[in-house]
Amino acid sequence: MEENHNKNQPNQYLIPLAIVIAGAFVAGALYFSNSGATANAPVAITDTNQPVAAAPEPTGSTDAVRPVTSEDHIKGNPNAPIKIVEYSDFECPFCKRFHDTMNEVMDKYGDSGEVAWVFRQFPLEQLHPVKAQAVAVASECAAEQGGNDAFWKFTDGYFDVTLTNNRTDIETVIPQLVKEAGLDQVTFQTCFESGKYDDHIEADIANAVETGGRGTPWSVMIGPDGKTYPVNGAQPLAAIEQLISIAKNEQ
């Protein structure tokens, strides 16, 4: 006969060990989810076109955000003191949600010229194969033919109707949006099949990764003084407004 607790003496260390393991895991979670965005030095905001790097090393610093130029797709005042550069995936459900949030932000801060919204491409091929990239190309072709207005008409229209997560029937939706934007179908199709925007989209993706983006939506807010703020995921309107208020006070 032996006492149960003597038999299991070594297990008295299990609980502290379990707590240590759990703590280590939480620390690991923090590391993995935030090894990107780091301290930011102010970035220069220019109106000139900058050549884009083909495949920059991911630095995870938001100050690596490519300067906003007239080549970007901008909603609102291009010279707004606060710019929110969003890297988005047309088939991501959270991008759809954040698109609505950003439209609300622009309704509130766009008319006064305080905030500009810059849209860049970040199609996640592994999560939304083929379709996210195809819609990104389509949006660029819409912009090429119809300018900034056509781009936003296409983009707003797509996020309105997309079922997200690769469930959208792009064969039907894209031609419909092209028609609604008043674009020429033949010219659009030629552009769409040309592959001419593949490098541009790759450059956007590379810049998203370089600034610390590892999922979508990923955004970098640029304040009046050039300071940058990482905005990860679909943050609620209240948080974006609070961040705008902070950025405004920084100038």
Place this chain on the structure above:
Amino acid sequence: MYVKTLRVVFAKPLYTTLFLVISFFVLSVAIMLPHVGLIRTLWQYESVSVVEILLLTANLYGSLGTNFTILSASYTVVIALLFGIQVTLLAYYLKSIRNKATNLTSVGASGVGGLISGFFGIGCAACGTFLLSSILVLFGAGGLLAWLPFGGEEFGLIGVGLLVYANYLIIKKINAPLVCVS
């Protein structure tokens, strides 16, 4: 037996407080994981006041409704509550047995396994940003997510299951007095 045990434990304010603190901590970690970079950045800008950072942090709790699917938000809350219950029950149990060593292998393994599995599935479900995808991408296996029916959220559900099991085991322990066995 199980409900009665929970009633006994949570009737004591100390254990209820412990439960609330642990649950809130786990929930906060899950919600704030994607935003640590932003908060850290704000702390580094000297002109940003502590009040502004706290206000922003409070607003970021709203991302439970925008950065998560209904499924992931649900199991994130459930995991936080279950883990809070587990830690509380463990504290109660350890206090009740004082210095008597006992076998808690299965309880500990299930609880930690549940938390780990749960954390794989949580930490912001925005496209590609949750922890599992980060780790898979690190090992060049990000495409695996596309093959999972729920895109990796399965791990959160497994976490819930393991934590329920761990709580069941610890309640059984509480109700099974230490005895001599032959």
